[in-house]
Amino acid sequence: MTATAPAHLDLDALRARFPALRRIHAGRPVAYFDGPGGTQVPLEVAAAMQDYLLHHNANTHWAYPTSEETDALLLAARHALADYLGTAADEIAFGANMTTLTFHLARALGRGWGPGDEVIITELDHHANVAPWQAVARERGITLKVVPVDPATGELDFDALARLLTPAVRLLAIGAGSNALGTITDVAAATRMAHAAGALCFVDAVHLAAHGRVDVAAIGCDFLACSAYKFYGPHLGILAARREIAARLDVPKLVPAPETAPERLETGTQNHEGIVGAMAAVEFIASLGSGGSRAARLADAGHRLHGAGQALLEQLWTGLQALPGIRCYGPPPHRPRTSTLAFTLRDAAPEAVARHLASRGVFVSHGDFYATTVVERLGLAGPGLVRAGCACYNTAEEVDRLIAGVAELTRGSRA
Ligand SMILES: Cc1ncc(COP(=O)(O)O)c(C=O)c1O
Numbered sequence: 001m002t003a004t005a006p007a008h009l010d011l012d013a014l015r016a017r018f019p020a021l022r023r024i025h026a027g028r029p030v031a032y033f034d035g036p037g038g039t040q041v042p043l044e045v046a047a048a049m050q051d052y053l054l055h056h057n058a059n060t061h062w063a064y065p066t067s068e069e070t071d072a073l074l075l076a077a078r079h080a081l082a083d084y085l086g087t088a089a090d091e092i093a094f095g096a097n098m099t100t101l102t103f104h105l106a107r108a109l110g111r112g113w114g115p116g117d118e119v120i121i122t123e124l125d126h127h128a129n130v131a132p133w134q135a136v137a138r139e140r141g142i143t144l145k146v147v148p149v150d151p152a153t154g155e156l157d158f159d160a161l162a163r164l165l166t167p168a169v170r171l172l173a174i175g176a177g178s179n180a181l182g183t184i185t186d187v188a189a190a191t192r193m194a195h196a197a198g199a200l201c202f203v204d205a206v207h208l209a210a211h212g213r214v215d216v217a218a219i220g221c222d223f224l225a226c227s228a229y230k231f232y233g234p235h236l237g238i239l240a241a242r243r244e245i246a247a248r249l250d251v252p253k254l255v256p257a258p259e260t261a262p263e264r265l266e267t268g269t270q271n272h273e274g275i276v277g278a279m280a281a282v283e284f285i286a287s288l289g290s291g292g293s294r295a296a297r298l299a300d301a302g303h304r305l306h307g308a309g310q311a312l313l314e315q316l317w318t319g320l321q322a323l324p325g326i327r328c329y330g331p332p333p334h335r336p337r338t339s340t341l342a343f344t345l346r347d348a349a350p351e352a353v354a355r356h357l358a359s360r361g362v363f364v365s366h367g368d369f370y371a372t373t374v375v376e377r378l379g380l381a382g383p384g385l386v387r388a389g390c391a392c393y394n395t396a397e398e399v400d401r402l403i404a405g406v407a408e409l410t411r412g413s414r415a
Pocket of ligand 1: 036037097098099100126128129175177178179204205206207226227236237
């Protein structure tokens, strides 16, 4: 297949680094549009994990080479993730996944809250940024308030957020990118509003992190979480936590475990190979950009990835909208959004669409993607939607194949 390069990415060279792209299904090369659920992994990420496990494997903080190498690798990974997220190495903590880190953080923050305190969540968020705050609300007797989404645009109501931000609010929990609809939310503005009201801000950047630059310093938030398996890495959660808050948080921890941040936010022995793999994923993304420092290359790569994703999204949106009986959700092209597109067909259930496309070697996801509230607001609870996400390795030809596969299902449908 000849890959057509979207703006500023050498797509043929990039694709050669992903062995998964050589998979053939039903006689055709697989087109992976399931990136929002987890992207494919380049060779160098798997190689780094293998190298760690085979040559450096040890526990931390002991006086022999493999342990010292492990300490050095974990520190190097904190620096890499700090560059990726626009923060400092001592503000990067690792964990099993974003959900686990968020439950852990919410429980710790909740120890300082009680009746009369309030937390704000949103209707647009993945439930990993909902359930932890619901649990705290139940356990600590605090009140939860919810920012509504406009189902027609897929965007949050910032006027409502302004009204909800009363002095009783302790924290705003908000997503930077919607994994269901692709909406990009202005979390920097939301953080400024939260801070002006005296509240903390927790940002879920799991979806956004694969699609462009995430910059904690520019956002100004107190906490930001993401997951390496959404940006070409292994299954690992990452939490950026403001050092002054992390240093005094009442976290559940073992007495002999380190008292200093960021380690005090981490529980037990970490997933060392996953952390090393996440560092390799950051290096992979940096290699897509140009610039002097790694941080500069990452910033440049973020722009290129966003630009390439927008071109594919526009092609997908336009191609699908032209078919009879199709409805696309979320912001249209040219609104702030990622290259993740959710749609439904009038005459076929989302799962049937996904199965049909799979039979054409095109892998898409279906359901509510745990963004349960917004899918309910759209009136689609139950069957949900079909979701196609464009990652760095997707091509215009693959988008054409996706549209052609959907078109086969719409033949005979009325406009
Ligand atoms: C936007 C968003 N937030 C949170 C999560 C949960 O992440 P994890 O699987 O790392 O717990 C996901 C996973 O799909 C997601 O897309």
